[in-house]
Amino acid sequence: MTEESDPQDAIDSAGESKADALDPRVAEYTAGQKQEGIPFIGAGPGDPGLLTLTGKELVDEADLVVHAGSLVSSELLEEHCSHAELVNSVGKDLEELIPLMRDAYEDGENVVRLHSGDPAIYGAALEQIDALEREGVPAYIVPGVTSxxxxxxxxxxxxxxxxxxxxxxxxxxxxxxxxxxxxxxxxxxxxxxxxxxxxxxxxxxxxxxxxxxxxxxxxxxxxxxxxxxxxxxxxxxxxxxxxxxxxxxxxxxxxxxxxxxxxxxxTGSGYERSYLYGDWANRGGDGEGDAAEYPDDGKTAEPEVDD
Missing domain, CATH: 3.30.950.10 (Tetrapyrrole methylase, C-terminal domain)
Known part of the structure; x- marks a missing residue:
């Protein structure tokens, strides 16, 4: 990569911009929605059944899957990614990974970055995303089940x-x-x-x-x-x-x-009965105030109380 596209420069620049204002896409998308760009998908802890529905749809459509090696189960890769080109990211640095994903994306391929567990927990995903976006390639996170x-x-x-x-x-x-x-x-x-x-x-x-x-x-x-x-x-x-x-x-x-x-x-030992299905649920009896109201839409739901 050239000096102008050095990953560390991208990380530093992104950090400065994020300190000033939120990315506008924060207001446009919620977690789980498909977006433009390369999805960084949490593959879950191992069992393919713990891959989210959105994650499954994206890997099923992928042409290139860059995955976290043995941290992603071979069963999951075989079940959902056998149709795609598979690249093991273990041992590759940002200077190799970013051009690999960028070039494939710019060639029109559906590129997926598959992390183990959830990318938000010790995933080192953000530095890849910032480096990709410095290269003009949008990216986003699809959450997964952490270990x-x-x-x-x-x-x-x-x-x-x-x-x-x-x-x-x-x-x-x-x-x-x-x-x-x-x-x-x-x-x-x-x-x-x-x-x-x-x-x-x-x-x-x-x-x-x-x-x-x-x-x-x-x-x-x-x-x-x-x-x-x-x-x-x-x-x-x-x-x-x-x-x-x-x-x-x-x-x-x-x-x-x-x-x-x-x-x-x-071990799940020594706990006490919660308020949610105890005193809180049984308080009163006239039905008044039994549900918390959302301030914006008037819907009702169980309130957030201690468990």
């Missing part, structure tokens, strides 16, 4: 639970990308009512648990669930505590592709 949600479904639980978990933290452990001073896992876990979901950290589970054990505010008996390959045919689940889950993962030999969920919500 934390698939793991919660496997565990038959919720990430938020009344009187147990009021907050959810998506994070990653310290390493090459995250400096030790930016690692807040112990802070999240120590708060007690936070469900902490650790991405990109399978290889570091033992070391992460050791650091948690050294933190005064962390109870060693805090539940931990580790879901390897959530929704894949070889999915595996390990349940333990901060004190012992590291040994389990080491014994299993997993070094990648597992979601770590820390907190009482991981």
């Amino acid at each position: 934390a949600f698939a793991s919660a479904a496997t565990m038959r639980t919720q990430l938020t639970l009344n009187e147990v978990a009021n907050h959810v933290a998506f994070t990653r452990p310290q390493g090459k990308t995250l400096d030790p001073e930016d690692d807040h896992i112990a802070d999240f876990v120590g708060m007690g009512d936070v469900t902490t979901c650790i991405y990109l950290g399978t290889h570091a589970i033992p070391e992460t648990m050791d650091r948690l054990l050294e933190h005064e505010g962390v109870d060693p008996e805090t539940p931990v669930a580790v879901v390897y390959h959530a929704s894949w045919p070889d999915e595996d689940v390990m349940v333990g505590t901060v004190a012992d889950i590291g040994e389990q993962v080491e014994a299993a030999g997993y070094r990648a592709s597992a979601m770590v969920i820390i907190g009482e919500a991981a």
Whole structure:
């Protein structure tokens, strides 16, 4: 790529413009709508059935699918993308990926960029989108199911639970990308009512648990669930505590592709009945005020209340 189209220049320029005003397309489209340009699709955690309907329609129409290698299941690629040219993005930098997608799009091909999970979570999608749009190629995001949600479904639980978990933290452990001073896992876990979901950290589970054990505010008996390959045919689940889950993962030999969920919500224990189907639902009896009104259209719906 030429100096004028350097991806870093595109990222810097886009950052400056976004700080000044929202992209006008924000007001024109909602998530899930097909738009002009290259869609960045969340392929979901693995099971092809967890690909959204919009995502399926777009990959079914694709001529070129640039995908995230083994992070996207081969079953999904075979089922939905076998008709298209497939390009594995692993090992390719922006200087190679952007011209590849740009040229195909300008040649009239339907180009799809397929990310694992949801592009909004550790997807590195925005830098590609900004670089493409600097080249005159529009792009947009089609959301997918992230592995934390698939793991919660496997565990038959919720990430938020009344009187147990009021907050959810998506994070990653310290390493090459995250400096030790930016690692807040112990802070999240120590708060007690936070469900902490650790991405990109399978290889570091033992070391992460050791650091948690050294933190005064962390109870060693805090539940931990580790879901390897959530929704894949070889999915595996390990349940333990901060004190012992590291040994389990080491014994299993997993070094990648597992979601770590820390907190009482991981096992779905200890929660209280919600207000939504308890006191709130039974208040009054005359029917007045039983539904919250939308301010714009007069429709009614269940209000947003604590779960």
